Amino acid sequence: MTTLAAIINISVCSLINRRLTVFLTVFAIALSVMLLLGVEKVRQDAKLSFANTISGTDLIVGARSGSIQLLLYSVFRIGNATNNITWRSYQTIAARKDVKWTIPISLGDSHRGFRVMGTSEAYFKHYSYGQNRQLRFRDGKPFEDVFETVLGAEVARNLGYRIGDKIVIAHGLGTAGFAKHDDKPFTVSGILEPTGTPVDRTVHVSVEGITAIHVDWKGGSRVPGMSMDAEAVRKMDLTPRSITAFMVGLNSRLSAFRALREINNFRREPLLAILPGVALQELWGLMGTAEAALGAVAILVVAGGLLGMLTMMLASLNERRREMAILRAIGAQPIHIGAMFLIEALFITALGCLLGLALLYSAMIILQPVVETQLGLFIPIDMPRLREWLILGLVLASGALASTIPALLAYRRSLADGMTVRI
Amino acid sequence: MIELSDVRFRWHRDAPLVLDIPAFEVRAGERVFLEGPSGSGKTTLLNILGGVTVPETGRVTVNGVRLGDLSGAGRDRFRADHIGFVFQMFNLIPYLSPMDNVILPCRFSQRRKAAAQQRSESVKNEARRLLRHMNLDANMVAARPASAFSTGQQQRIAVARALIGAPPLVIADEPTSALDHAVRTTFMDLMFEEVTAANAALLFVSHDPSLATRFDRQVTLADINGATA
Ligand SMILES: Nc1ncnc2c1ncn2[C@@H]1O[C@H](COP(=O)(O)OP(=O)(O)O)[C@@H](O)[C@H]1O
Numbered sequence: 001m002t003t004l005a006a007i008i009n010i011s012v013c014s015l016i017n018r019r020l021t022v023f024l025t026v027f028a029i030a031l032s033v034m035l036l037l038g039v040e041k042v043r044q045d046a047k048l049s050f051a052n053t054i055s056g057t058d059l060i061v062g063a064r065s066g067s068i069q070l071l072l073y074s075v076f077r078i079g080n081a082t083n084n085i086t087w088r089s090y091q092t093i094a095a096r097k098d099v100k101w102t103i104p105i106s107l108g109d110s111h112r113g114f115r116v117m118g119t120s121e122a123y124f125k126h127y128s129y130g131q132n133r134q135l136r137f138r139d140g141k142p143f144e145d146v147f148e149t150v151l152g153a154e155v156a157r158n159l160g161y162r163i164g165d166k167i168v169i170a171h172g173l174g175t176a177g178f179a180k181h182d183d184k185p186f187t188v189s190g191i192l193e194p195t196g197t198p199v200d201r202t203v204h205v206s207v208e209g210i211t212a213i214h215v216d217w218k219g220g221s222r223v224p225g226m227s228m229d230a231e232a233v234r235k236m237d238l239t240p241r242s243i244t245a246f247m248v249g250l251n252s253r254l255s256a257f258r259a260l261r262e263i264n265n266f267r268r269e270p271l272l273a274i275l276p277g278v279a280l281q282e283l284w285g286l287m288g289t290a291e292a293a294l295g296a297v298a299i300l301v302v303a304g305g306l307l308g309m310l311t312m313m314l315a316s317l318n319e320r321r322r323e324m325a326i327l328r329a330i331g332a333q334p335i336h337i338g339a340m341f342l343i344e345a346l347f348i349t350a351l352g353c354l355l356g357l358a359l360l361y362s363a364m365i366i367l368q369p370v371v372e373t374q375l376g377l378f379i380p381i382d383m384p385r386l387r388e389w390l391i392l393g394l395v396l397a398s399g400a401l402a403s404t405i406p407a408l409l410a411y412r413r414s415l416a417d418g419m420t421v422r423i
Numbered sequence: 424m425i426e427l428s429d430v431r432f433r434w435h436r437d438a439p440l441v442l443d444i445p446a447f448e449v450r451a452g453e454r455v456f457l458e459g460p461s462g463s464g465k466t467t468l469l470n471i472l473g474g475v476t477v478p479e480t481g482r483v484t485v486n487g488v489r490l491g492d493l494s495g496a497g498r499d500r501f502r503a504d505h506i507g508f509v510f511q512m513f514n515l516i517p518y519l520s521p522m523d524n525v526i527l528p529c530r531f532s533q534r535r536k537a538a539a540q541q542r543s544e545s546v547k548n549e550a551r552r553l554l555r556h557m558n559l560d561a562n563m564v565a566a567r568p569a570s571a572f573s574t575g576q577q578q579r580i581a582v583a584r585a586l587i588g589a590p591p592l593v594i595a596d597e598p599t600s601a602l603d604h605a606v607r608t609t610f611m612d613l614m615f616e617e618v619t620a621a622n623a624a625l626l627f628v629s630h631d632p633s634l635a636t637r638f639d640r641q642v643t644l645a646d647i648n649g650a651t652a
């Protein structure tokens with residue numbers, strides 16, 4: 001036991017003595033570990049974040065396009081719809097006997113970089129995320145008036161809005177400089193609790209509100225000479241002519257496939273209905289190749305880091321022959337000399353792993369807000385999970401495995417050299 | 424302390440014998456000067472006594488233990504427990520302090536650790552005591568790495584290390600060859616004093632006969648070694 005302690009102690013002192021090369025080796029391993037864990041983390045968290053965004057919705061219906069595209073724009077606010085669907089089709093399907101509830105979704109406007117979504121009160125009643133969690137109000141209540149709005153938590157936090165504030169919605173999805181519907185401001189009626197989903201980054205208004213701000217617009221610009229104030233608009237029939245998509249909750253899950261088939265064969269208009277879970281699976285399939293490629297690159301980079309360590313250790317073998325002979329004279333066994341190299345490799349790899357973790361978490365702390373605002377993906381900063389520990393264990397084991405080469409060489413050499421090195 | 428009988432050694436099966444020693448003995452506490460020209464097999468003999476090299480035939484007994492009865496690891500442990508070595512140069516691990524270098528044998532041998540503790544309360548105290556006796560400043564020996572010390576100082580540190588934990592046998596392999604004359608005398612004085620105080624047997628190897636006078640016995644390798652390489 002003391003012998004082992006002595007060997008460890010000498011190894012550590014020796015490493016400190018060669019601190020510059022050792023540090024560079026550790027740093028190379030740390031960078032590679034950071035990359036490997038980062039890829040793994042993004043992969044897991046992206047999936048988790050996507051999977052947690054929607055639950056309890058049986059079908060999503062939109063204009064006919066790709067199912068992944070429909071999923072992305074309706075749920076994740078990524079990309080845009082190519083076509084709308086008519087309000088009448090929506091009403092027809094909503095009236096089906098097997099349909100329990102529907103949530104209309106009308107997209108295309110924005111407020112200071114956050115997307116605006118037209119919907120109904122059903123959204124606050126039926127939309128759920130994560131493990132069947134309902135939306136909850138941190139402040140206020142759902143919109144009741146045409147010109148009322150409910151803000152996601154991040155919108156309110158980021159822009160510092162409170163109940164009663166008035167906001168102006170811009171036409172289109174640009175951040176600024178776009179035509180604004182500034183003659184018809186919306187009053188904040190409610191602010192939602194954070195959910196960790198794109199809901200946090202959404203400005204919610206009623207579908208009627210969306211119609212209202214567009215009455216005097218045609219295409220992308222204001223109709224000249226036609227300008228109506230909010231009061232006049234309020235008196236009009238604001239039933240929308242079309243919406244972007246809608247979510248469907250069925251009375252029974254069992255009827256999902258039938259409903260799916262019938263909606264996809266809807267006669268009046270080409271519609272696309274998707275099962276969110278299935279579309280998510282398709283999305284994973286699409287990401288799988290990129291994931292595998294990234295993973296392979298990360299693994300190669302780790303192998304490169306460990307090869308660097310191997311090179312460093314083999315190079316040090318010669319200059320440490322004397323040291324090894326001295327230890328032999330004092331009573332170290334050749335196996336102790338071999339163990340020294342193993343311990344050294346474990347030490348360097350472990351330090352590399354720790355530093356890699358530290359770098360990863362620093363990077364996450366720095367990048368989290370950027371990723372959240374730019375990509376709408378919430379990357380939670382939490383303790384490494386089992387899988388990540390397993391990866392670190394694997395890196396450590398690979399380091400130990402790599403070190404068996406110099407360890408074996410050192411063992412054989414010290415057996416041959418004995419107490420005296422003949423140089 | 425040391426008993427050799429019919430020890431033969433060669434490096435390869437086809438190589439000539441380097442050592443062929445019918446009988447050689449060193450008694451406990453005896454200080455023996457072993458002389459021989461360079462390349463005559465002195466270091467090889469010391470390696471055999473330390474159990475690092477195994478003779479082709481014959482019996483090697485050190486401190487009553489037949490080395491041939493021990494395994495490789497057993498011989499390593501035996502060496503750690505019973506023998507202190509001093510070599511011509513490169514005795515110290517350069518990045519460890521003299522203090523840590525001197526303590527090292529106590530980390531490989533419980534026996535020597537216990538002996539050092541018994542002598543001076545703690546291993547560190549004993550190391551300090553030995554270093555002081557070898558004329559090394561107690562303040563300097565813990566702060567700087569061994570590589571910062573002169574060759575003469577390094578050799579004295581090596582003697583302190585060989586003596587810590589009172590091994591019954593000290594083997595010195597040309598420890599003065601790298602020292603100039605003035606330093607050599609001081610070194611020999613200090614070493615002799617301490618080995619005598621520790622009651623250890625000393626096998627001192629050199630090709631410089633002028634050092635032989637103060638030893639109990641002077642042996643020429645050629646006289647005990649039948650092999651003429
Ligand atoms: N590891 C070795 N392999 C082969 N021959 C060796 C080895 N070590 C020493 N020798 C040879 O053995 C002989 C004795 O060497 P050595 O014991 O070192 O002599 P000395 O210490 O008396 O100078 C020399 O001829 C030397 O070349």
Ligand SMILES: [Mg+2]
Binds near residue numbers: 462467
């Ligand atoms: Mg020699």
